[in-house]
Amino acid sequence: MTKELEMNKLFTQLRDSEPAFNEDQFLHSLNLALPPKRGISMALESAITLVAAAIGCSLAYHYFPAAELLNQIPRQFTITPQFIASLGGVAAAISGLIYWTSEADLDF
Amino acid sequence: MTDATDQALIQRVVTLNCHDSFNVLVKRHQSTLRYSLRQMTGWEQSLADDLAQETFIKAYTSITSFKGTAKFSSWLYRIAYNVMISHFRVARNRELTLGDDGTHSTESSVSFNSNDLHRDLARVMLKLAPQQRMALHLHLYKQLTHQEICTIMEIPLGTVKTAITRGKKKLQENLISWDSGGIS
Numbered sequence: 001m002t003k004e005l006e007m008n009k010l011f012t013q014l015r016d017s018e019p020a021f022n023e024d025q026f027l028h029s030l031n032l033a034l035p036p037k038r039g040i041s042m043a044l045e046s047a048i049t050l051v052a053a054a055i056g057c058s059l060a061y062h063y064f065p066a067a068e069l070l071n072q073i074p075r076q077f078t079i080t081p082q083f084i085a086s087l088g089g090v091a092a093a094i095s096g097l098i099y100w101t102s103e104a105d106l107d108f
Numbered sequence: 109m110t111d112a113t114d115q116a117l118i119q120r121v122v123t124l125n126c127h128d129s130f131n132v133l134v135k136r137h138q139s140t141l142r143y144s145l146r147q148m149t150g151w152e153q154s155l156a157d158d159l160a161q162e163t164f165i166k167a168y169t170s171i172t173s174f175k176g177t178a179k180f181s182s183w184l185y186r187i188a189y190n191v192m193i194s195h196f197r198v199a200r201n202r203e204l205t206l207g208d209d210g211t212h213s214t215e216s217s218v219s220f221n222s223n224d225l226h227r228d229l230a231r232v233m234l235k236l237a238p239q240q241r242m243a244l245h246l247h248l249y250k251q252l253t254h255q256e257i258c259t260i261m262e263i264p265l266g267t268v269k270t271a272i273t274r275g276k277k278k279l280q281e282n283l284i285s286w287d288s289g290g291i292s
Contacts, residue, residue, distance in 0.1 A: 037125050
């Protein structure tokens with residue numbers, strides 16, 4: 001009984017003085033050893049892309065108003081000074097926009 | 109996130125593969141597990157930390173198998189116990205292959221001159237078989253019930269009781285030779 005009490009006393013003493021092991025080094029080395037985040041496999045990714053493409057194509061085939069859009073394309077072109085001026089204006093605007101985006105420090 | 113329960117963090121690791129949540133779990137449980145493994149390895153710090161690291165890696169890779177029926181800490185201890193047993197088995201086989209006589213040098217290296225109670229007890233505990241050592245640590249130090257020890261070590265209740273009884277007896281015998289000044 002005394003021996004039992006002594007052993008209990010010993011373990012109580014140990015519990016009361018348990019050292020803490022919380023240094024970051026352990027966590028750091030563990031993170032290096034952990035396997036990288038699981039991603040989907042290349043085969044699964046390819047399969048998903050193919051299925052999505054097939055669905056997209058069939059939806060486009062059924063619902064895309066191709067005929068209406070084709071009918072809106074003008075069959076005849078008449079080049080007038082106003083048309084050339086408009087074309088020049090649009091080209092200048094696009095060029096300006098390209099120049100601005102390439103020079104500007106855009107931070108999205 | 110640090111206030112989240114173990115279960116919530118595990119859920120995040122499983123569903124979102126969230127490393128940060130797993131880090132919180134590690135921070136929460138590392139100290140006690142690393143201490144226990146020091147006690148199991150005769151206070152060999154680098155070995156204990158290696159085993160702790162292996163335990164956490166196994167926990168991470170098999171976290172989907174955690175059902176939540178037991179505490180996460182119990183589940184970690186189960187993994188740690190298996191890792192430890194596996195390590196000692198490999199080490200023993202290596203010793204046998206190298207022609208060692210099987211009696212580990214720890215017997216002669218046990219020293220009671222240190223004032224470090226934890227280290228001294230760990231060295232005394234090393235004289236016990238790994239199963240007795242773990243059962244005794246969980247029972248006397250962690251104050252777990254026999255049933256909880258059964259769950260962690262995945263051995264029958266009778267075996268747990270036997271391991272504790274025999275372990276206590278052997279530990280008592282070994283403690284007799286302990287320098288009485290070390291316990292105070």
